[in-house]
Amino acid sequence: MAQYLVLIYGDEKAVGDAGPALWQQLHKEHVEFGRTHEKQIAGGNALESTGTATSIRRNEDGSQTVTDGPFAETKEALGGYYLIEAKDLDEAIAIAKDIPTPFGGVEVRPVQVIDMSS
Amino acid sequence: MTTTQASAEVAAAVAEAHRREWAFVLAATVRLTRDLDLAEECAQDAFAQALTSWAADGVPVRPGGWLTTVARRRALDALRHESVARRALPLLVGDDVEPAVDEVLGQHEDEIPDDRLRLVCTCCHPALAREAQVALTLRLICGLTTAEVARAFLVSEPTMAARITRAKKKIASARIPYRVPSAAELPSRVGAVLDVVHLLFTTGHTAPAGTDLVRRDLVERSIDLARMLRGLLPDDADVAGLLALVLLTDSRRATRVGSDGRLLLLEEQDRRQWDSAEIAEGVVLVGEALRRRPPGRFALQAAIAAVHAQSPTWADTDWRRIVTLYDALLEAWPSPVVALNRAVAVGFADGAAAGLAAVEALADEPQLAGYAYAAAARADFLRRLGRLDDARLSYEEALLLTENAAERELLQRRLAELRR
Numbered sequence: 349m350a351q352y353l354v355l356i357y358g359d360e361k362a363v364g365d366a367g368p369a370l371w372q373q374l375h376k377e378h379v380e381f382g383r384t385h386e387k388q389i390a391g392g393n394a395l396e397s398t399g400t401a402t403s404i405r406r407n408e409d410g411s412q413t414v415t416d417g418p419f420a421e422t423k424e425a426l427g428g429y430y431l432i433e434a435k436d437l438d439e440a441i442a443i444a445k446d447i448p449t450p451f452g453g454v455e456v457r458p459v460q461v462i463d464m465s466s
Numbered sequence: 467m468t469t470t471q472a473s474a475e476v477a478a479a480v481a482e483a484h485r486r487e488w489a490f491v492l493a494a495t496v497r498l499t500r501d502l503d504l505a506e507e508c509a510q511d512a513f514a515q516a517l518t519s520w521a522a523d524g525v526p527v528r529p530g531g532w533l534t535t536v537a538r539r540r541a542l543d544a545l546r547h548e549s550v551a552r553r554a555l556p557l558l559v560g561d562d563v564e565p566a567v568d569e570v571l572g573q574h575e576d577e578i579p580d581d582r583l584r585l586v587c588t589c590c591h592p593a594l595a596r597e598a599q600v601a602l603t604l605r606l607i608c609g610l611t612t613a614e615v616a617r618a619f620l621v622s623e624p625t626m627a628a629r630i631t632r633a634k635k636k637i638a639s640a641r642i643p644y645r646v647p648s649a650a651e652l653p654s655r656v657g658a659v660l661d662v663v664h665l666l667f668t669t670g671h672t673a674p675a676g677t678d679l680v681r682r683d684l685v686e687r688s689i690d691l692a693r694m695l696r697g698l699l700p701d702d703a704d705v706a707g708l709l710a711l712v713l714l715t716d717s718r719r720a721t722r723v724g725s726d727g728r729l730l731l732l733e734e735q736d737r738r739q740w741d742s743a744e745i746a747e748g749v750v751l752v753g754e755a756l757r758r759r760p761p762g763r764f765a766l767q768a769a770i771a772a773v774h775a776q777s778p779t780w781a782d783t784d785w786r787r788i789v790t791l792y793d794a795l796l797e798a799w800p801s802p803v804v805a806l807n808r809a810v811a812v813g814f815a816d817g818a819a820a821g822l823a824a825v826e827a828l829a830d831e832p833q834l835a836g837y838a839y840a841a842a843a844r845a846d847f848l849r850r851l852g853r854l855d856d857a858r859l860s861y862e863e864a865l866l867l868t869e870n871a872a873e874r875e876l877l878q879r880r881l882a883e884l885r886r
Contacts, residue, residue: 350559350641436559436643437593438651458640461556 358451377448392430487530488609493581512537531575555638598633703758707765710751714771717744763799785815822847838867
């Protein structure tokens with residue numbers, strides 16, 4: 349088994365404009381997704397909007413600068429994630445396709461296995 | 467027989483085996499090593515050993531079986547001696563238990579499983595970029611060297627090496643499985659493989675730049691690949707369609723360029739020189755591919771090629787049937803380029819005015835804006851309608867859009883005729 353981090357990207361403005369009825373529907377769909385793939389979901393959360401993000405960058409002199417906003421400004425912002433367990437990429441893709449994404453899509457990233465013994 | 471003759475014969479036998487058996491040998495070895503690089507090394511060693519062993523002992527009855535057995539023994543040796551920590555990438559994942567060493571060593575040549583479908587589905591996995599799929603297919607399925615793959619796509623060798631390394635790393639690290647896709651997935655996965663083979667063929671058939679119109683190496687490799695897939699998936703209508711398409715298109719190869727290097731149009735080609743064996747084989751395959759409803763993209767394109775291939779002269783071409791086939795193709799595979807080809811066929815079925823109208827109806831297609839064939843088709847209809855000034859402008863536009871030397875020569879010839 350391997351772990352994949354599935355990053356959920358979406359248009360924040362579209363999410364905001366959708367309204368409570370759609371948000372509720374989306375919530376229900378996520379609960380259902382969670383139930384269907386319960387055994388293979390190792391974790392997951394929705395994130396607050398990028399308006400709440402704080403970025404910290406290291407400067408050339410080694411000092412750090414704290415700024416308001418996400419690390420990269422993009423139309424489709426990271427809005428949540430699942431950590432899933434799958435035997436291979438095909439299985440991970442099949443699970444990721446079930447994630448409700450009315451405002452965008454997902455990116456599937458294998459979690460690196462770091463061998464600390466060597 | 468002299469020694470030189472004998473060694474030349476052995477070298478030819480090894481080269482032939484390389485072309486026919488490379489994918490089988492590599493695929494069977496990957497199953498053992500679960501490591502593409504190691505499997506490639508072992509397969510290459512087996513072919514190198516064949517040169518000396520076959521010279522001493524004669525060419526084996528089943529070269530593929532001999533090579534696979536040698537490559538797999540090498541792999542087992544390497545696996546026994548290799549320390550796992552040295553391994554740069556994680557092992558490939560599959561869906562079966564690795565066979566025990568004794569089992570592999572005791573396996574008769576006939577029992578070695580054919581893993582070529584796994585290998586080709588891994589190379590053309592949708593999680594890999596198309597250019598990576600193409601590079602891996604040439605390198606791992608056709609056994610080309612990185613230098614040869616680089617030459618085929620007109621990029622530098624370091625660029626191609628980096629592309630292949632990156633793709634292999636993704637296969638291992640993201641755990642793209644070494645497995646035949648499930649029955650539900652198989653059609654779309656085979657579709658991706660067919661797209662890659664078709665892309666190789668068209669790249670070879672009309673080299674995008676340079677002086678050679680046909681890159682024979684790529685064309686031959688893609689026909690070999692289509693034949694291999696046909697052998698692996700004999701009931702697949704799309705595979706039959708693709709093999710038919712490449713055979714029928716290739717059947718005109720000898721007549722596409724004149725003795726002076728000039729590009730010859732279908733109209734000007736000497737049909738007696740078309741390859742009748744390829745046509746016969748292609749036509750049978752078209753019939754088979756068209757039986758599936760609705761027929762697929764490659765089957766319809768092949769059916770159009772078959773109409774031309776079976777028409778004794780240009781004047782006898784059944785343009786009405788070609789337009790009907792293009793109508794079906796537009797449904798199966800809508801694209802502005804197909805619509806343009808349909809417009810050209812309409813021009814032959816219903817006259818230049820109808821053709822020009824059909825081409826001009828596509829004027830707003832952004833995909834055709836930079837497409838030399840669109841301008842060239844418009845130019846031809848204008849010329850046939852006697853609107854020579856407009857035709858000249860369109861030929862000049864087409865010239866700006868193509869870099870292929872043979873195509874440029876044809877357009878310049880047309881322009882010169884208009885200036886006379």
